[in-house]
Amino acid sequence: MAERHMPPPLRFLLAARRSELHGLEALARSCDLVVRIGALAHALQKERGYSNLYLCSADARLQPALAGLTGDAEAVEAEVRQLLDGLAADPGNARARLLNGIAYSLFRLDELAGLRRLVRDRRVPAEDADARFTQAVGSLLAIVFETADAALDPGVARNLVALLNFMQGKELSGQERACGVMGYTAGCFSDAQKARMLGLAASQERSFGIFVQYAEPDALQCWERIQQQGGQVRRMRDVAQRTSAGQPVDAGLAELWFDLYTARIDAMRGLESLLAQALAQRCAQRIAEARQELDDRRLLLSRYADHASGRAPSMVYGVHGRVVDAPPPDGVGGELERPILDMMREQALRMQQADDALAAARGALDETRRIDRAKRILIGRYGLTEQAAHERLQRAAMDGGLSLADVARQIVEQAGDG
Numbered sequence: 001m002a003e004r005h006m007p008p009p010l011r012f013l014l015a016a017r018r019s020e021l022h023g024l025e026a027l028a029r030s031c032d033l034v035v036r037i038g039a040l041a042h043a044l045q046k047e048r049g050y051s052n053l054y055l056c057s058a059d060a061r062l063q064p065a066l067a068g069l070t071g072d073a074e075a076v077e078a079e080v081r082q083l084l085d086g087l088a089a090d091p092g093n094a095r096a097r098l099l100n101g102i103a104y105s106l107f108r109l110d111e112l113a114g115l116r117r118l119v120r121d122r123r124v125p126a127e128d129a130d131a132r133f134t135q136a137v138g139s140l141l142a143i144v145f146e147t148a149d150a151a152l153d154p155g156v157a158r159n160l161v162a163l164l165n166f167m168q169g170k171e172l173s174g175q176e177r178a179c180g181v182m183g184y185t186a187g188c189f190s191d192a193q194k195a196r197m198l199g200l201a202a203s204q205e206r207s208f209g210i211f212v213q214y215a216e217p218d219a220l221q222c223w224e225r226i227q228q229q230g231g232q233v234r235r236m237r238d239v240a241q242r243t244s245a246g247q248p249v250d251a252g253l254a255e256l257w258f259d260l261y262t263a264r265i266d267a268m269r270g271l272e273s274l275l276a277q278a279l280a281q282r283c284a285q286r287i288a289e290a291r292q293e294l295d296d297r298r299l300l301l302s303r304y305a306d307h308a309s310g311r312a313p314s315m316v317y318g319v320h321g322r323v324v325d326a327p328p329p330d331g332v333g334g335e336l337e338r339p340i341l342d343m344m345r346e347q348a349l350r351m352q353q354a355d356d357a358l359a360a361a362r363g364a365l366d367e368t369r370r371i372d373r374a375k376r377i378l379i380g381r382y383g384l385t386e387q388a389a390h391e392r393l394q395r396a397a398m399d400g401g402l403s404l405a406d407v408a409r410q411i412v413e414q415a416g417d418g
Contacts, residue, residue, distance in 0.1 A: 018294060021291060037143055039076050048137070049258065050062065051126075052177075056254060101146050155282055170272060177265065179193060180236070185251050189240050194241055225267075371393065374409075
């Protein structure tokens with residue numbers, strides 16, 4: 001029987017399944033955007049790190065390598081812009097906040113051409129260049145976190161939680177690399193730099209801790225190997241905290257710190273790619289399953305509708321495994337309604353279980369997303385850098401005896417951006 005000739009309850013059962021399938025297909029497109037943005041963020045992180053080293057060391061021999069990294073970042077950026085242009089032309093179900101975040105990110109990316117010229121000519125302080133690259137990367141990660149709201153499948157949501165928090169931790173690692181280069185180049189770290197290094201390490205621990213809660217076994221094994229290889233970085237963190245103007249260290253340690261931390265971040269990129277691949281595979285698997293479920297349900301309901309109309313035997317089975325083609329003694333209608341009601345109950349129960357699982361997974365993203373949103377509010381309102389906005393949040397939290405998340409919630413609610 002053609003679907004349009006089915007009774008309304010059956011058509012709406014199928015419509016519910018089609019809606020799930022369309023949601024998964026839209027989520028797959030969002031996940032593709034996440035993967036592309038992750039690649040761009042990594043390229044900018046590499047360029048930021050090398051720009052920092054180039055500005056601090058004043059070594060002209062670094063310029064060709066820096067130019068190569070700039071070219072790599074621009075190539076990836078062109079791919080991301082093409083994807084975003086398609087979204088602008090056909091936004092579909094994209095939410096206004098996501099589109100607004102994309103606009104802000106493109107604004108920050110547009111600024112990079114001028115910044116790169118200043119870096120090349122050494123006409124910008126390393127701290128300023130670092131802050132402006134960080135704003136661009138931060139705007140990209142904000143897009144990634146906004147796409148998480150599109151997750152409608154619990155398994156996909158868990159993969160997203162693991163990937164997004166790992167990306168956040170990796171970005172914080174890049175910021176720590178830059179801060180370390182500046183301190184070691186100077187021979188000692190200021191009190192402000194020491195505090196920032198400690199704060200960045202603590203924030204990384206939190207992001208990676210959430211990643212560990214949601215990551216799959218193969219990703220956890222890879223992370224364990226990266227952690228085991230990080231002993232030298234941890235020791236150099238300790239050295240940084242012990243430096244002072246009266247006890248400086250060799251400025252040559254800046255390059256050692258940069259090389260060690262770059263190897264660590266490159267290893268993180270490998271794990272990030274593994275997480276992205278797992279996310280894409282989970283999306284593809286769920287789409288295939290949803291399509292098969294829709295086809296099976298369409299066939300079953302079509303058979304039921306044909307049977308109910310008297311056109312053909314349906315061979316529909318009830319929940320107890322008995323064939324319901326033969327009319328029971330108490331009449332056909334009551335017995336044939338049972339499998340349909342069972343389908344409705346099963347579908348409602350499955351959707352409720354999915355909602356519960358999604359709520360748990362999304363809860364892990366809420367705090368990070370709220371903090372990021374609060375920082376963007378402060379950046380837009382007061383013209384702060386990303387680092388300055390984060391420090392303002394931290395000071396407010398300490399002064400008020402609140403958590404960072406509580407302060408961020410207050411800022412977001414006051415701005416009406418909740």
